[in-house]
Every structure is written in C-alpha cells, then in structure tokens.
Amino acid sequence: MPSDEITAMLAVNRARNFEEFRSALKGFSVPGQNFLYADIAGNIGQVLGVRLPRRPAAPPADFIRDGAVGAEGWDDLVDAHALPSIENPAEGYIASANNRPTDTAVPVGWFFSPNDRMERMNALLERGRIDVDTLKQVQFDVAMPSAIAIRDRVIARLGPAGADAGEVERLVRAWDGRYETASRGARAFELFLHRFRAAFYDGNLSPELFDTNGMLGADLDAAPPERVRRAASAAFADAGGDLARFAAWGDMHRLGLQHPLGFLPLIGGRYRFGDHPISGSSNTLMKSAHGSTNERHTARYGTNARHISDLADPDRNWFVLMGGQDGWLNSASFLDQVPLFLQGAYVEVPLRIETARRTFPHKTRLAPRAPQ
Numbered sequence: 450m451p452s453d454e455i456t457a458m459l460a461v462n463r464a465r466n467f468e469e470f471r472s473a474l475k476g477f478s479v480p481g482q483n484f485l486y487a488d489i490a491g492n493i494g495q496v497l498g499v500r501l502p503r504r505p506a507a508p509p510a511d512f513i514r515d516g517a518v519g520a521e522g523w524d525d526l527v528d529a530h531a532l533p534s535i536e537n538p539a540e541g542y543i544a545s546a547n548n549r550p551t552d553t554a555v556p557v558g559w560f561f562s563p564n565d566r567m568e569r570m571n572a573l574l575e576r577g578r579i580d581v582d583t584l585k586q587v588q589f590d591v592a593m594p595s596a597i598a599i600r601d602r603v604i605a606r607l608g609p610a611g612a613d614a615g616e617v618e619r620l621v622r623a624w625d626g627r628y629e630t631a632s633r634g635a636r637a638f639e640l641f642l643h644r645f646r647a648a649f650y651d652g653n654l655s656p657e658l659f660d661t662n663g664m665l666g667a668d669l670d671a672a673p674p675e676r677v678r679r680a681a682s683a684a685f686a687d688a689g690g691d692l693a694r695f696a697a698w699g700d701m702h703r704l705g706l707q708h709p710l711g712f713l714p715l716i717g718g719r720y721r722f723g724d725h726p727i728s729g730s731s732n733t734l735m736k737s738a739h740g741s742t743n744e745r746h747t748a749r750y751g752t753n754a755r756h757i758s759d760l761a762d763p764d765r766n767w768f769v770l771m772g773g774q775d776g777w778l779n780s781a782s783f784l785d786q787v788p789l790f791l792q793g794a795y796v797e798v799p800l801r802i803e804t805a806r807r808t809f810p811h812k813t814r815l816a817p818r819a820p821q
Contacts, residue, residue: 481497497532548561639730642741737751
C-alpha cells in the first residue's frame with residue numbers, strides 16, 4: 450500500500466477526538482515522527498505516525514547493505530493505529546523534542562538524537578504550574594545537562610584543581626551548563642571539548658562522527674583514569690591558546706542570516722543580512738547546532754520559529770519568526786522579527802475578528818490591479 454501523507458494530514462485537521470486523530474495517521478509513512486494532540490476539553494495525546502515492517506528487533510550486522518538484503522518484514526506493515534500511543538498521562542503534559550521514541554514491538558530505527566532536549570523540558574515542566582510564561586521560558590532555555598555530565602566525568606578523574614590550574618580549567622570547573630551569549634564558561638568548555646576529543650581519541654575519529662555527549666560519556670566511563678587525565682591536561686593547555694580570541698560564547702557562536710542567493714560568489718554579500726551572537730547549542734531547547742570547533746562559526750541548524758497557543762482562548766496565540774512575515778526580498782517586513790527572536794519576545798495574534806480590529810491599528814487590503 451503506498452503512503453498518503455496528504456490525506457492523513459487532512460484527516461488530522463478534521464479529527465474531533467483523540468481516537469479520530471490516531472486513526473487519521475494510519476496512512477502516514479514518511480517521515481516517521483511523533484504527533485502531539487490537544488483539544489479544548491484539556492485532553493492531550495501522542496501518536497507515532499509511521500508505517501514500519503514487522504522486522505526483527507535486533508539491528509542488522511552491517512548498515513551498508515545491498516538491495517537484495519533486508520526484505521524481511523516488508524510484506525506485513527504496522528501503522529500508527531498498531532503502534533504505542535499516549536493519552537492523558539498522569540504527569541499532565543507531554544514533552545517531545547526529537548528524542549528516541551518509546552519501545553515498540555518492531556524497531557523504529559537504530560540511530561536517534563540524544564534525549565537532552567526532552568529531559569530538560571521534563572525537568573522544567575515538573576517544577577509546578579505550567580502556563581504561557583513557563584512555556585516561553587522553556588522555548589528560550591539554553592541549558593545542556595549532558596555537557597555538565599561530560600565536564601563532571603572529566604573533573605572526577607582529575608580531582609581538585611591544583612594551584613597551577615589555568616584559566617580554561619577554572620572556567621570549565623565553574624560553568625553552570627548554560628550556553629548564553631555572554632557566558633565565558635560555555636566558550637571555555639567548547640574550546641576544551643574540541644581539544645579533548647582530539648586528544649582522547651588520538652585524532653583517529655572525526656568529531657562529526659560521534660558528536661553526541663552520550664557516546665563520549667560512555668567511552669569516558671570505560672577508559673582508564675590515566676588516559677582521561679592525560680587527554681584533559683593536553684586539552685586544557687591547548688585550549689588556553691584559543692581562549693583570548695573570544696570574549697564569550699556569543700563571540701564564537703554566531704547566527705548568520707542570508708537569502709539563498711548569499712551563497713553566490715562575488716555578489717553573494719548583497720544578500721547577507723546579519724551576523725549576530727546567538728545563544729544555545731546543538732542539544733539545548735533553544736537549539737542552534739554547530740560542529741566541534743575552536744573557530745568562529747555560524748549555527749548550521751536549529752530553532753527558527755516559536756509558537757504558543759492556549760486552546761481555551763482563540764485570542765491567546767504567540768508567534769515569532771527568525772526572519773519576518775514577508776518573504777519578499779528587502780521588503781519592510783522581510784527581517785522585522787529578528788530582534789524579537791533574539792530577545793525571546795513574541796507577537797500576540799488574536800483569532801477573533803473583533804479582537805484583531807481592536808488590537809492592530811493597521812490593515813492590509815488586497816485589491817485587483819486596475820487594467821493598464
């Protein structure tokens with residue numbers, strides 16, 4: 450049976466309850482993803498939208514395989530209605546952020562993003578009442594607990610700081626795990642981590658191939674303490690030479706804004722519109738992904754919009770885009786929301802027409818062009 454994502458999404462929009470929502474996704478196959486549900490009565494749910502072969506749970510021995518191998522299970526597919534779902538959990542909320550899916554009877558996959566973002570979201574939401582202000586704080590959060598876990602594993606092997614500890618080591622030890630633009634600790638940790646990976650793995654692996662703190666953490670736990678101490682000492686010394694080039698994380702970690710034409714040689718500079726310090730990192734809730742580097746760099750992937758809606762009130766909706774509402778090059782609203790995005794601010798958008806008329810002083814009127 451071919452997949453039919455368009456029909457599935459149309460049915461999702463017509464769903465009147467969670468069961469209809471779940472059934473609507475039976476035909477959804479690609480790309481497999483978690484779908485979240487909420488209604489005005491306060492019901493919430495999560496559905497795994499994908500169709501998968503009923504294949505063995507164990508991963509294949511070799512992921513680079515020819516087309517004649519791996520056909521097992523494709524004649525018996527399971528869909529969203531057969532896969533696990535969540536409805537009205539006891540916690541009162543559902544967090545989802547590109548995390549590893551729940552266990553299923555058939556394998557969903559074997560490679561997943563780390564769970565940092567979901568775990569951090571859970572930690573923030575478990576603190577008490579969840580309201581709009583709470584969700585705004587969640588969307589702008591830049592803490593990464595897995596980075597602190599790596600730091601603590603290394604420090605545990607080193608013991609207390611000696612009198613000869615350099616500035617990088619002192620900053621790394623004192624860092625709170627937050628990737629704020631003004632953070633000197635985030636800058637020091639990333640410079641140290643870049644050097645540490647190279648020393649710990651003896652330069653035999655590209656950082657891009659294992660750019661997750663979970664994998665590095667497991668290797669640290671299994672490594673002899675002396676190997677960790679030796680790599681850390683070399684990394685602290687080498688990172689000391691990098692430190693003076695950047696005053697804080699935002700001087701090193703940048704947000705570059707450009708039109709696709711900005712990639713053109715010679716004239717591309719005319720289509721580049723901003724180079725801003727940006728908070729966050731690869732696995733923070735306010736995501737701004739980057740590779741392992743000790744150079745000034747731009748975020749290559751991450752958060753580009755924020756949206757919050759209170760389903761109990763059609764007028765309580767908040768949006769912000771990293772660019773602007775208008776995609777017309779160089780128009781007045783092409784980049785007008787960039788300052789709001791960087792500040793963590795929002796535009797409140799009511800849906801009741803009477804509220805919109807009272808709230809917004811300007812309106813756009815579309816009319817046919819007069820004949821020439």
